[in-house]
Amino acid sequence: MDKKYFFFDIDRTLGLDISQVIPADTVYCLRRLQQEGHFIAIATGRLQCDGWRTAHRYGIPSMVSDGGNSLTLDGKVIEMEGLPMENCRALLHELERRHLPWAIFPDNTLLRYTPYEEFRHLGQANLFTTVVQPIDIDQVQRIYKLVHVRPAPGDPPLSTYGLSRLPYITNTYLVEPTDKGAGIRRLLAHIKARPEDAVVFGDGLNDLAMFVPPFFRIAVGNARPELKERADFVTKANDKGGILYACRKFGWL
Known part of the structure; x- marks a missing residue:
């Protein structure tokens, strides 16, 4: 199986509403993806310290945060830029x-x-x-x-x-910054991975910037219509096992 590089929005994609609580089936999916040798990371508009609370809690080691302006790799902040x-x-x-x-x-x-x-x-x-x-x-x-x-x-x-x-x-x-896609590209460059191997999951308008080729784009079923229009696949809602369903469908697990 080819290694994939997964990037997940938090609010209403991984987490339920803005609670940062991730459903058990999604937690299982994240763990299995890592066991299969895939790279997993968060891609969030939240400030680094805020997004890291969720990442650390659920054992997600890397993160694009602050709308693309901050990069965390293996638990270490490697980039963090402010607004102009x-x-x-x-x-x-x-x-x-x-x-x-x-x-x-x-x-x-x-x-x-x-x-x-x-x-x-x-x-x-x-x-x-x-x-x-x-x-x-x-x-x-x-x-x-x-x-x-x-x-x-x-x-x-x-x-x-x-x-x-x-x-x-x-x-x-x-x-705030709103270009998660640029942050994902920079993080992929740090780990010498191809953008063609990235998979992004999202739900909201601030995910539009990462719903671009060549990333493979998956919208959860509760996503905004504008995001679904850009998706390569629309899965079930995030509280209905949508992330696990998509990962099984495409053979990543």
């Missing part, structure tokens, strides 16, 4: 001028920093520790992710400043 700082500073200055609250992730931790007290209750606040303190925008050296309040309906739209921006919860936007 001049672009981020320009966006933050506009947010300040328009009095739109924001928070930044300047470190590889689950701490986010903001000068706005109200941000303690915005943008999945329950998942992170929010530190409220003064921030000099021009002195910030690195930003991995940025969350900000959206303009009110009818107000002028914000410039993207060349940054990827996704609608987030509680009337906010999430600014």
